Amino acid sequence: MNLLIFTGKDLGIPDVCEALQRLGCAYKCVVSDLLTDRVNPEFDRLFEREFDGGHYDAVFTFNFSPVLSHNCNKRNVPYIAVVYDSPLIQLYSCALIHPCNHIFLFDKALYQEFKQGQIPTVHYAPLAVGVERIARQLESLDQPAEKGEKETIRQAYTCDVSFLGSMYNEKNNFFDRMEKLPSYAKGYLDAVMAAQMQVSGQWFVESLLTPEIIEAMQESMEPTRIKPNSDGLETVSWIFANVFLARKIAARERQELLDAVSQYFDTWLYTPNPTPSLSRVKNRGPVDYYRYMPYVFACSRINLNITLRSIRSAIPLRGMDIMGAGGFLLSNYQAEFFDWFVPGEDMAVFYSKEDLLRKCDYYLKHEKERQQIAANGYGKIKEKHSFTVRLKEIFEVVFG
Numbered sequence: 001m002n003l004l005i006f007t008g009k010d011l012g013i014p015d016v017c018e019a020l021q022r023l024g025c026a027y028k029c030v031v032s033d034l035l036t037d038r039v040n041p042e043f044d045r046l047f048e049r050e051f052d053g054g055h056y057d058a059v060f061t062f063n064f065s066p067v068l069s070h071n072c073n074k075r076n077v078p079y080i081a082v083v084y085d086s087p088l089i090q091l092y093s094c095a096l097i098h099p100c101n102h103i104f105l106f107d108k109a110l111y112q113e114f115k116q117g118q119i120p121t122v123h124y125a126p127l128a129v130g131v132e133r134i135a136r137q138l139e140s141l142d143q144p145a146e147k148g149e150k151e152t153i154r155q156a157y158t159c160d161v162s163f164l165g166s167m168y169n170e171k172n173n174f175f176d177r178m179e180k181l182p183s184y185a186k187g188y189l190d191a192v193m194a195a196q197m198q199v200s201g202q203w204f205v206e207s208l209l210t211p212e213i214i215e216a217m218q219e220s221m222e223p224t225r226i227k228p229n230s231d232g233l234e235t236v237s238w239i240f241a242n243v244f245l246a247r248k249i250a251a252r253e254r255q256e257l258l259d260a261v262s263q264y265f266d267t268w269l270y271t272p273n274p275t276p277s278l279s280r281v282k283n284r285g286p287v288d289y290y291r292y293m294p295y296v297f298a299c300s301r302i303n304l305n306i307t308l309r310s311i312r313s314a315i316p317l318r319g320m321d322i323m324g325a326g327g328f329l330l331s332n333y334q335a336e337f338f339d340w341f342v343p344g345e346d347m348a349v350f351y352s353k354e355d356l357l358r359k360c361d362y363y364l365k366h367e368k369e370r371q372q373i374a375a376n377g378y379g380k381i382k383e384k385h386s387f388t389v390r391l392k393e394i395f396e397v398v399f400g
Helices: 013-022 041-052 066-075 108-116 131-138 153-157 183-197 211-219 236-262 293-299 317-324 353-365 367-384 387-399
Strands: 002-007 026-031 058-062 079-082 101-105 122-124 159-164 267-270 300-305 329-332 348-350
Touching: 002 013, 013 026, 013 131, 013 387, 026 041, 041 066, 058 066, 066 079, 066 101, 079 387, 101 108, 101 387, 108 122, 131 293, 131 317, 131 367, 153 293, 159 236, 159 293, 159 353, 183 211, 183 236, 211 236, 236 267, 236 300, 236 353, 293 300, 293 317, 300 317, 300 353, 300 367, 317 329, 317 367, 329 353, 348 353, 353 367
Parallel strands: 002 026, 002 058, 058 079, 079 101, 101 122, 159 267, 159 300, 300 329, 329 348
Antiparallel strands: none
16 A cells, blocks of 8 residues: 655654554655645645655545645545544535545544534544654653753653643633623623533533624624635634634633642643743643653653543543553543543543542552553553554555
C-alpha cells in the first residue's frame, strides 16, 4: 500500500509514518498550510502535482480537509481523515458526504449524531498513541536534564500533580470579544455555563441559546457578526456554544480545579500564557509535544485531565498520551473511558471538585497502588491503542 499524506502542523505524523513502516506500507508526506481551506486553486495545483505524479492507494490527513476531499472525490481515490480536534468546524462542510471519504471520529457521541443524520462517510475510532517512540524516549529519564548538571530528567519533572493544556486565557479570546454584551444576556450565559459545569456526560449549552440571546451575542460583536460558512451546515448557535462558550467553561473549570488542588498539593501547570490568579501553582510554560511532554506525563505522580466540554464523550488526546507514557491519569468523567478502561484499575475518574481533592490525597498516599494503575493503563494502550493497531483497523474498514 502507498499513501499520500498531507499535513500542516499536525501532532502524530511521525508516529503514523513509523507505524506505516512497521506495516510495510510506502508513503510520502506533503506539507501545506492550505488544508483548512474550503476551496483553493493553489492547493488544487499542489494536489495535482503530487498525486498525479505517483501511484497512491489512498490519501491521509489528521482532521478533515474539505479542499482535499474535493480533490480526492474528483479522482475517486479513498480519503482517510483521522479527527483528533473538537470542535472541528470543517466537519460541517458539504464536502463531508463525498463518497471518497472515510472520516474517523474519536468522539462516539459525535459519530452517533452523524450516523443518525444518515451520513455514511463517518466511522468511529478512538485516538492512538506513539507508544514505541515514547518508550524509546523515556529510556533517558535518569540522564542529566541539562548538560553538565546533576539533576536528572526524572528529578526535573517530578511533582505531585500536574496539568498540561490551555487555560483559554489568551487576550482577545472568543468569549471576551463580546465586550458589549448586555447585562441580562451576560447573566443568562453565566447561569447556563454554571449549570453545565455541574453536569457531566451531557452537553446542553447549545439547546439553551434562545434566539434573543443569540441576537444579543451577535450585536455585542458588531460590526463583525458570526456567519456560517457558505458551504457549511453549522449554525450560529453551534458556533457560539462549541467555540465561544465551551472554551469559557473550560477556562473556569480549569481555573477552579487547579486553584483548589494547589491549596493542598504541589501543583505544576504547563501552559502557554501567564496565570497570575493561580498564585500557588507553578506555571512552567508550554512544552514541546515530542521533546518534553512524555517526561511530564511519566514523572508527575498524578496527571490531571480536564476535558474541553465540546468533546462530548471521547477520551481526549491528553488522556491517551498520559497513559501511553506510563503516567497515572486522573480525569473528569468521559463516557468512553468505561468502554476501554476500568476506572480504579487502569486510571481514575473524579466527579466533582471535592472528589478530585479526595482522590489526589488518596493516590499520593498509596504509591504502589498508583503505580500499578499506571502500569495497567499503559498495558492497555500498548495492546489496543498504538498507531500500528489503529492503522490496521482503519485499513480494514477502508479496504475491506
